[in-house]
Amino acid sequence: MSLKIRLARGGSKKRPYYQIVVADARSPRDGRFLEKLGAWNPMLGKDDANRVQIDTDxxxxxxxKGAQPTDRVxxxxxxxxxxxxxARNNPDKAKPGKKALERAAEKKQKEEDAAAAAAGE
Structure with a gap:
C-alpha cells in the first residue's frame, strides 16, 4: 500500500480549508484517510501563525514508514x-526563444543603421 501525505479539501464553496492527512494513494482526495496530521487555511494571511498547523512528530x-508527501505538503x-x-527552478524558462532573439538583433541593426544615416547627413 503506497501512502501519501496530502491535502483533503473541506470548507464551503469559495472558502477552502484543507486537512493534511495520510491516506492510501488510491483513495479519493476527500475520501478515507489513516490519520490527520494538521490543517491549512489559505484564507488566512501568509504571516498568520494559524495558517499551517502540522504535527511534526x-x-x-x-x-x-515510507509515506510520500505531495509537492504542497x-x-x-x-x-x-x-x-x-x-527548490524547483528553471532559469532558462524566462529566456527568449530563437525567433525573439533574431527579431531583437534585427531591430537593433535597424536602429544602428538609422543612427548612422542621421549622423551622416
Missing part, C-alpha cells in the same frame, strides 16, 4: 524543518 514517523514540511525540499 507524527509527520516524521509517517515519512520514516512538502513545502509545508520544509518550512517546519521536517523535510528538506529541493
Amino acid at each position: 507524527r509527520a516524521k514517523e509517517w515519512l520514516a 512538502a513545502r509545508f514540511l520544509d518550512e517546519a524543518g521536517v523535510l528538506k525540499r529541493e
Whole structure:
C-alpha cells in the first residue's frame, strides 16, 4: 500500500480549508484517510501563525514508514524543518526563444543603421 501525505479539501464553496492527512494513494482526495496530521487555511494571511498547523512528530514517523508527501505538503514540511525540499527552478524558462532573439538583433541593426544615416547627413 503506497501512502501519501496530502491535502483533503473541506470548507464551503469559495472558502477552502484543507486537512493534511495520510491516506492510501488510491483513495479519493476527500475520501478515507489513516490519520490527520494538521490543517491549512489559505484564507488566512501568509504571516498568520494559524495558517499551517502540522504535527511534526507524527509527520516524521509517517515519512520514516515510507509515506510520500505531495509537492504542497512538502513545502509545508520544509518550512517546519521536517523535510528538506529541493527548490524547483528553471532559469532558462524566462529566456527568449530563437525567433525573439533574431527579431531583437534585427531591430537593433535597424536602429544602428538609422543612427548612422542621421549622423551622416
